[in-house]
Amino acid sequence: MRAATTTSGLLAGALFAACGSTSVVNQRDETATFDRYQSFTIEPGPVTTDDAVTAGPNQLAQRRVDESIGSAMAAKGLSPAKSDEADLIVTYSASERDRQELVRGRMGPVVGTFSGTDLWVQDYREARLVIDVVDPVSQKVVWRSTARGLNQTFRDPEFVTKTVAAALEGFPRAPPKSMRTDTENVD
Amino acid sequence: MRAALAIAISTLAGCATTSVKTDYDHRADFTRYRTYAIRPGRLAIERMANPNDSLVRDRIHDALRQGLARRGLAAEPLGTADLIVTYGAGAETKRELVETLGGGIEGNYGADNVWSRDVQQGTLVIDVLESGSDRLLWRSIAKGENQDFRSPEFIDRAVDQALSQCPANGRGAS
Numbered sequence: 455m456r457a458a459t460t461t462s463g464l465l466a467g468a469l470f471a472a473c474g475s476t477s478v479v480n481q482r483d484e485t486a487t488f489d490r491y492q493s494f495t496i497e498p499g500p501v502t503t504d505d506a507v508t509a510g511p512n513q514l515a516q517r518r519v520d521e522s523i524g525s526a527m528a529a530k531g532l533s534p535a536k537s538d539e540a541d542l543i544v545t546y547s548a549s550e551r552d553r554q555e556l557v558r559g560r561m562g563p564v565v566g567t568f569s570g571t572d573l574w575v576q577d578y579r580e581a582r583l584v585i586d587v588v589d590p591v592s593q594k595v596v597w598r599s600t601a602r603g604l605n606q607t608f609r610d611p612e613f614v615t616k617t618v619a620a621a622l623e624g625f626p627r628a629p630p631k632s633m634r635t636d637t638e639n640v641d
Numbered sequence: 642m643r644a645a646l647a648i649a650i651s652t653l654a655g656c657a658t659t660s661v662k663t664d665y666d667h668r669a670d671f672t673r674y675r676t677y678a679i680r681p682g683r684l685a686i687e688r689m690a691n692p693n694d695s696l697v698r699d700r701i702h703d704a705l706r707q708g709l710a711r712r713g714l715a716a717e718p719l720g721t722a723d724l725i726v727t728y729g730a731g732a733e734t735k736r737e738l739v740e741t742l743g744g745g746i747e748g749n750y751g752a753d754n755v756w757s758r759d760v761q762q763g764t765l766v767i768d769v770l771e772s773g774s775d776r777l778l779w780r781s782i783a784k785g786e787n788q789d790f791r792s793p794e795f796i797d798r799a800v801d802q803a804l805s806q807c808p809a810n811g812r813g814a815s
Contacts (some may be wrong), residue, residue: 483768507685507731509768514664554738556755573755575738609664625691 474613476603478620486589488626492525493535494587496520497545501608509529515608519546522618523585531628541637542596543588550581550608581606581613585621597625657788659795661802665779669771671808676715676773678722679705685731696789701728701765702723704793704800712804713811722772724809729766732790734759763790765799788803 498520501512523544532542555576580602587597597631599621606613679702704724706716719725738786741754762784769779770790788795 500687501658504780505766505784506688506733506762506764507683507729508764509682509727509766510727510770510777512780514666514780517666556738573740575740575755611667 474603474605475604476601476617478599478601478617479536479570479623480600480624481598482624483594483596487595489629491532491541492500492628493533493540494542495535495537496523496539497537497543499546499548500639501548505534512608515548515614518611518614519548519583519618520536522615523622525615526567526618526622526625529623531630537587540590542589544585545588546579546583546585548583548608550579551568553580555580578605579607581608581620583617583621586616587625642698655734657786657803659711659783659785659788659798661781661783661799661806663779663781663803663806665783666777666810669778669808670691671778671810673762674723674727674771675811677709677724677726677769678717680719680721680725682700682728682730682768685706685729687733688731694753695751697730697796700791700793700796701730701800703716704797705767708800714717714809715811720772725772725775725777726772728736729768729771730764730790732761732763735762736760738776742753761788762786763788764801764813765796767800767803775802779809781806 497628498516501519503512523546527544528534535541537543538600538633555574555578559572559574582603583601584600585597585599586595586599588594589596601617601621602615606617608614681698682701684694684697705728709716709726712723716722736757736759738755739758764785765783766784767783768777770777781805783799785795785799790796
């Protein structure tokens with residue numbers, strides 16, 4: 455996001471840095487038959503940071519993401535199942551790091567005159583979450599959500615819950631149980 | 642004027658700073674943990690493992706023992722303690738962009754000088770896990786800029802600031 459090119463450019467930049475915002479982009483395999491998926495399992499993924507060193511896996515963030523995914527998938531009518539029985543595998547990768555962006559703006563009227571173009575540095579923290587939903591039979595990703603949060607962190611349970619919910623909001627609902635086919639009884 | 646401003650901002654930019662962030666399991670009952678054991682952690686320089694730095698390792702262990710004792714937790718051997726305390730410590734050089742405010746013409750001021758600088762960043766991560774399950778209960782990440790992460794001063798300050806935010810204090814209800 456580029457700051458506005460007026461005297462309020464600096465203020466806008468400061469607001470951008472201070473406020474958290476999240477964007478989500480979804481992709482879907484249009485050839486997948488979503489109404490045959492009834493269950494899921496979660497495979498925890500890595501949560502990495504740009505720290506110089508870490509003591510071990512970030513289990514705190516992983517648990518939050520796992521729980522949020524479980525809630526979101528249940529809200530879609532899908533049931534949790536064992537890894538070798540589930541229709542879908544939901545996995546993810548997450549990262550958090552410092553970013554810098556050069557912003558160019560033009561100072562607006564001050565004391566009645568304009569100066570030349572101005573360049574400043576925008577510092578922010580980026581939290582990124584990619585959720586993949588995989589069909590274990592075809593080994594294909596049938597759904598991918600990419601969420602990017604500015605000045606957000608996986609240490610914030612509310613950010614994790616809202617982001618996962620937004621990422622999976624468009625995922626197709628499982629068909630009602632009354633409409634599901636009992637394949638075990640087919641001759 | 643421009644040179645003076647640039648020098649002032651560069652000086653401020655080069656000052657040593659330490660920041661600490663923490664995270665914890667909001668559902669854990671920290672009142673039932675009374676003892677701890679330290680498990681040696683990871684040491685790295687520029688993201689390369691540095692396992693033989695016993696000086697830094699001992700400094701971290703000493704700072705942890707003192708800090709945990711102040712919080713009322715007692716040391717016990719691995720295997721019998723309620724909590725395992727481990728860590729990761731390292732330093733790396735980061736290149737970052739810095740801006741300065743330039744002088745103006747007829748009273749206008751704007752940021753028009755941007756350059757890059759190398760910053761030494763030291764990191765100390767402390768993990769507190771539940772013994773037996775190895776379930777992560779609490780994590781702190783202390784970062785120091787323009788500081789020698791191997792120095793006793795940085796280690797003591799980082800550990801002290803981090804543990805001051807740890808919910809486990811060994812004085813829970815019996």
